[in-house]
Amino acid sequence: MAEGTGSGATSARQLAIRVADERDVGALARLRRAWLEERTGHPVEDPGFEAAFAQWWRVELPRRTFWLAEIGSPRSGYTAIGSINVLEIVHMPRPGARGGRIGHVGNAFVLASFADRGVPGALLTAVVEHAHTRRYRRLLLAPTAGSAPFYKRAGFVPAGDGFLVLEPDAR
Secondary structure: OEEEOOOHHHOOOEEEEEEOOHHHHHHHHHHHHHHHHHHHOOOOOOOOHHHHHHHHHHHHHHHEEEEEEEEEEOOOEEEEEEEEEEEEEEOOOEOOEOOOEEEEEEEEEEOHHHOOOOHHHHHHHHHHHHHHHHOOOEEEEOOOOOOHHHHHHOOOEEOOOOOEEEOHHHO
8 A cells, every 4th residue: 555645745655555575674674763763862772672673573474574664766665654553362262262363563663754644544454454354353452641541642542551452344
């Protein structure tokens, strides 16, 4: 899925949201580092972080779907500006009922300079479409205080203990 950025200065550049793959591990690690550095206001020295992230990626990949938000064009190339992932939880079946699946949304991040350009909404739209496709009974997340209003505007409702929940088929 792709959409324009809506900014005159970036009108030739497009926003692209796509499922990340093994070629994107470095970009995802850079975004994770940027997430922390934006919050602390300074660079964080950790020379082994990228290798640790890549190892975590390999462990998590079978049960998570990662999306990458990029800005750019086919001619100039694309730059990663945000990401989100969903952990799939498959419930154990019981006699008389199928197990079902839910998705736990996590690690959503968009570079601050792109946060007001529709990027968070585009990433969340990809997640909700994925939930429909995978027939999740619900999406669950534990938002930060700052992100809770965004998710509530998107239809998530309180589910206790600081969690928000969305039933994709109810939208």
